[in-house]
Amino acid sequence: MIVMIDSANLEEIKYLFNYFPYDGVTTNPSILKKENRNPFEQLKDIKNIIPKDTMLHCQVLSKNADEMVKEAEYIVEKFGKDTYIKVPVTEEGLKAINILSKKGINTTATAIYTAMQGYMAAKAGAKFVAPYVNRLDNLGYDGVQVAKDIHTLLKNHNFNCKVVAASFKNSQQILELGKFGIEAITASFDVLRNLYIHPVTDKAVNDFCNDFEKIEDNHKTMLDY
Numbered sequence: 448m449i450v451m452i453d454s455a456n457l458e459e460i461k462y463l464f465n466y467f468p469y470d471g472v473t474t475n476p477s478i479l480k481k482e483n484r485n486p487f488e489q490l491k492d493i494k495n496i497i498p499k500d501t502m503l504h505c506q507v508l509s510k511n512a513d514e515m516v517k518e519a520e521y522i523v524e525k526f527g528k529d530t531y532i533k534v535p536v537t538e539e540g541l542k543a544i545n546i547l548s549k550k551g552i553n554t555t556a557t558a559i560y561t562a563m564q565g566y567m568a569a570k571a572g573a574k575f576v577a578p579y580v581n582r583l584d585n586l587g588y589d590g591v592q593v594a595k596d597i598h599t600l601l602k603n604h605n606f607n608c609k610v611v612a613a614s615f616k617n618s619q620q621i622l623e624l625g626k627f628g629i630e631a632i633t634a635s636f637d638v639l640r641n642l643y644i645h646p647v648t649d650k651a652v653n654d655f656c657n658d659f660e661k662i663e664d665n666h667k668t669m670l671d672y
C-alpha cells in the first residue's frame with residue numbers, strides 16, 4: 448500500500464521521513480493555510496526535503512475547467528511533470544481531469560464523497576481518486592465502505608487508477624482498507640505515527656533493557672561486551 452503524508456509542515460515531514468520511507472506528500476489549500484506562508488515557497492521547500500522519487504500532490508483552486516487546466520499547467524511548470532494535480536470532483540473538475548489526462552498531466556481526483564464520483568473521475572482519466580473516509584463517517588455515512596466500493600469498481604472495470612483513501616481519524620479505518628487491498632492512503636502526522644507506536648512495545652523494550660543491565664554492571668548494550 449502506498450503511504451503518504453497529508454501535511455505541508457516541514458518539521459512534520461522531515462520527522463516522518465527520518466523514520467520511514469513514505470511514498471509521497473499530499474497537500475490541500477487548508478493544509479497549506481496552516482503554514483501561513485507563500486504556498487509556492489512552502490511547496491518548493493517540501494520538494495527539496497523529500498526524496499527524489501517521492502510524489503507531491505498539490506490542489507488547484509480554480510472552479511472553471513479551463514482555469515483549472517491553466518493552474519495545473521502552472522503548478523507542473525514550477526514543480527515538474529511528476530507532480531500530481533489534485534482536482535475536486537465537481538462537474539468542471541471532471542472536465543478538467545479529462546483535459547489534463549489527455550495532456551499527460553497526472554491528476555488526483557479529490558473531495559470524493561460517493562462511489563460513483565470515484566468511478567466517473569477514474570473514467571475521466573484520474574490517476575488517483577481520493578474518497579474522504581472520516582469526513583464521510585462524520586456525515587453519518589460509512590467512509591470505509593465508500594472507499595472499498597470505489598476500489599471494487601476500479602478493479603472490475605480495469606481502470607489504470609488507484610484509490611488513495613484520505614481523511615482519516617484512526618488506525619482502524621486504515622487497517623480495514625489495507626485488508627481490502629486499497630492501494631494508497633494519505634494521513635496526517637498523528638494518524639501515521641499511531642500506525643506503529645504502541646506503549647506496550649515501549650514497555651517490553653524497557654523490560655528487556657532492565658534485565659540485560661542485571662547481567663553485568665555498566666553493560667547496557669551488546670557494544671559494552
Ligand code: E4P
Nearest residue numbers: 453475557577582613614615
Ligand atoms: C486529501 O485529499 C484531503 O485533503 C485530506 O485527507 C482531508 O483530510 P481531513 O478530513 O482530515 O481534512
